[in-house]
Each structure stands twice: as C-alpha cells, then as structure tokens.
Amino acid sequence: MADKRAERIAEFIAPLRVKPGSTVDLVADFDPRYKAGLNKQTGVELLRTGVSLLAEYQTRLAAQDTYGVLLCLQALDAGGKDGTIRHVMSGVNPQGVRVSSFKVPSSEELDHDYLWRYARRLPARGDIAIFNRSHYEEVLVVRVHPEVLDRQKLPSRPSGRRLWERRYREINNWERYLTDNGFKVVKILLNLSREEQRLRFMKRIDLPEKNWKFSAADIRERRWWDDYQQAFSEMLSATSTSWAPWYVVPADRKWFARICTAAVLAHTLIEIDPQYPKVDAKARKELLTARRELEAEAPEGAPPDPYAARHPAPGRAGDHG
Template identity: 45%
Template sequence: MSKKPSPSLAAELKPLVAPFRFDGAGKFHLRSHKTDEKGGLDKDKAEKILEANRQRLNDFQEKLYPQDRWSLLVILQGMDASGKDSAIKSIFEGVNPQGCEVHSFKQPTSHELDHDFMWRAMIALPGRGRIGIFNRSYYEECLVTRVHPELLAEEKIPPKLVTKNIWRDRFEDICAIERYLLRNGTVILKFFLNVSGQEQRQRFLDRLDQPSKNWKFSMNDISERALWPRYMAVYQDIVRHTSTTLAPWYVVPADHKWFARVVIGSAIVSALENLDLHFPHADKASLKEFKQVREALENEGKGRKKAKAKKKAKAKKSSQ
C-alpha cells in the first residue's frame, strides 16, 4: 500500500493566510475585517508556529540567495503603532542579514521630490536572491498625499496633469509596475496591518508610560489620529483598486501583535515554498574541477604530513 503524500507547507499554513487574502475578486469592505481576530490560536500555539516559520524562512533564504533567480518584496502598510517595526524584528529574527534589506520610507527629501513618485522605491528594490522589506512604501503616495492634498503640490507635477483622476491613474501605474516586476522574478507580498482605533490609543499610552518607548511618540501622531476615518476610507480604496491575483493584499488583524506575526510569517513562508527553491547544481565541468581541487588539497595535506615527519626524524637524529 502506497504512503499518503504529506500535505505541502502552503496547505498546512493556508488556514492562517487564506482568510485574510484579497485578490480583487468580488467586493471589499474594510469594516467586514475584524481587527482582533486570533484564528483559534492562543499565544503559546502562536509562538510555536512563529518559531517554526522563522526556521523555515531561514532555510528558504539560504537557497534563495545562491540560486540567484527570484527576489521577494515584502510591503508593510498600516497606521502608526500598528506593529510594523516589531513584526519585522520578530519574523526575520535569525535570517542572514546579507540577503535581507529593510527600507523605511518617510517624508520625501527634496532630491526625491525631483523624481516621479515611484523613483525612491524603485532604486530600493531587492536584487535577485534577496528579500527586501518596505516599512511603508510607494503606497504612501496614494495615502498621505490623498489625506493631505497640500503635499501633492510639493511633488512638482505639472498642474495640467493633476486631474480629478490622479489617484485612479496612480493605482493603474502601481498595478502595471507590480505586474512588470512579477514578470521579471520579483514576488510581491503586501500586508495592511489592520489595527483598531482603540488599540492604537492604548499603544500610544504605553509609549508615554514606558521611557524606553517615549522616542516613538510625537504630537503629529495625535493630529493624524484625528483623521482616522479618512485614512480608513483611503486604505479601503487602495486595497480595492490594487489587489490582483498575482499581487493580492493581506488584510492582517493587528490588535494582537502575536497573531499578526503568525499571518505575515505564514504568508511569506508559503510564497517562498511555491518558488521551488534549491541550491544550484554543479555542471560537469565544475565537478571535474572540484575533483582536481580535492586532489590538490589532499596532496597538499600529504606533503605537509611528510615534511612534518621528516622534520621530526631529523630532530630525533640530531638529539642522539
């Protein structure tokens, strides 16, 4: 009787990923996505999954780098205190930093404003064999600039190009660029950390209560918090218009940081498994060369051993 094949890793992790994936099919309403979902897990079970995912991610990254064919772009979006920084720190703990790069996109510099809105993100894309993590991303140019229209004027776009359709146009441009990247071997994973206003409030209070976290707080956080409904409406629009089959959005429940990390880590591991990563195979010419190198190294060892024995014999003879 033949053995039943074991389920793939992606199938095992699917219950932790699929419920939060939106690929543009059907309607999307942000209010229908709970922020406090736990997926039937408790913190102990979640920690075991998280630790297993760390090991899996490390194993995949060790093959991704030398195979040098695919690259992975992880995009994290969310309101202040949604857990982006801590998610990066926790999920990628133990991954070789040589093959992993994190970029945080803050207010554009004057140099960046002299280029198109995608430029600064494009020059930060991960090369083949690498994992790139965007802590915020080019989506900010459809988010913050939409909530604060005055920022759009700083981008120096010719006035006649700033039409009522500019956001729709940017969504189209982003989808086109993501499709281009996917066709050239960059896998894109997009996560919106969906935190509630009540949880953000508590995390802000925690930052004020803990001296080690005071540096994270600014009065600007409070003024942006007052615009919460506007931000949620724009995020809903972004997810609706830029989710595709190949580059879907994952709307991650973020009130419980430990569960958000499980969802994000599981989605990353599942995507990497689908790439069929493996260490490069040596060709015949290389194998022949390896044989010659081995022989040379072995002969070198034998020569040293022989010289050492000769030296010892000589020393013994001189002492007699």
C-alpha cells in the same frame, strides 16, 4: 506544493487574502482581533517554525539568484511594523535582506516621479527587500492630505477620483512589470483597531523608555482615522491583483500579526520554490580533484573527510568520479 507545510500555510493565510477584483470595506470585512483560534503559547511555537522555514528558503533564494522578493508593510502609527520586521526576519542572513523606511520626500526625490525613490530600493535577484511603508503612501497619506500633491510638481493633475484611479493603474502596472521580471511583490496591511492604537499610544506616554517613540504628530494623524479607513478600503479594492495580492493581517495581537506575516512571506518563497544550482560535469570533476587533495592533507589517524564519515550520503560530489 505537495509539501504538507506549504498546504497548511496556504490554508492558514487564505482568510487574510484580498480577492482580486473584490470591493473591500476594511472595517466590515476584516477583524483586527481575529486570531484563528490560536493562543499566544501556540503562536510562539508557530512563529519559531516560520522563522526557521524563512531561513531555509532564503538560503535557496540567494543560491539560485533568479528571483527577488519585495515585502511591503503598511500600517497606521503603532501598527507594529518595526516589531514585525524584527521578529519575522530574526533568523535570516542579514546580508540578503535590506529594510527601507520612507519618510517625507527630499528635494531630490521631489524632482523625480513619485515611484523613483521606491524603485531605487528594490531588491537584487536573490535578495529580500522590505519597505517599512511603501509606494502605497502615494495613495494613502497623499490622499488624506492632498496638500502634499502641491510639492510633487505635477505638470497636470486630474481632479478628484480620476487622480487616484490613475495612480492605482500606474502602481498595478509597475508591480506587474516587476513580477514579470522575477521580482515577487508581497503586500501586507497590518490592520489595527482604533482602541488598540489608543492603548499603544498611552503605553508610549506612560513608560519613560517608550517616550521617544511618541510624537504629537501621531495624535494629529489619529484625528483622520475614518479618512484612512476609507483610503485603505479603496486601495485594497483597486490594487489587490492576481500577480500582487494584498493580505490584511489582524494586528491587535502582535504575536499573531508576526505569525501571519511570516506565513505570507513563507508562502511566497515556497511558491517560487528556489533550488540550489546543480554543477556540470566539469565542475564535479574539479570538486573531486579538490576533495582528493584535501583528504591527502588529513593528519595521521584522522578521517580524511570527517563530515562524510558522520553523514554518509549517496551522490556526494566525487563519489562517482
């Protein structure tokens, strides 16, 4: 990671990372309004740079076809997940990205283990998958509303804390398995303050074009605010690992949340450092043959290879046939 960009990104996201093995108090340890001394104007430029960097590395990821990346986004209602995805991924090739949202499980999904429906949406090698809410709903919503467990048809259910400890262990093991097989797991919690959520809900009510985004269920869930903060804190403490750490992104300022998300994802791709495949001697010979054939077809007076004429570079295919 000698690249200066990589060093700056790593330094920028360091305060957001949940140290594996640490005990987290979300309210006390992470400020939803933190902005690292930046302003919005500077932030727009940084986001543009981050989007460009992601586009570059996504192309290399797809070309190498060895690693896949899973980005898990968690947040409370109005946390900004949709907008973050839209802005951060604006410059990438949509063919290499798939976004999955997970709502109430279907009857088919309830007939399988609780990770089954998430496993079905994992990325292929060379691709990026985004979970808009993720398997962590199984230790968040299910924990705050334990009646959901009744529909999961568990043959046995440990009581109290033992159930969540078991699920933390199962999730950590699953993510370790994915990482060992070349699938990087990136986990981001968009950390929204209670007051900012209230303001965003009010905006959805006041603006007709945003009415469709509001649901009475959002207000009902808001009544469980303290329970969710506790569930988030325990989740972060138990599942931020060296192979799949959590990042807590301040979400009260949407522009800053988008910069942070782009930086965390870029950091992951830079660490992978995917490379374009190198062709062997036989393939280079075939390229040279094809090049000569195409050069011979050039119209009279036109350069045989316009690109090479404008971009002279040593080592181009066929230059040393």
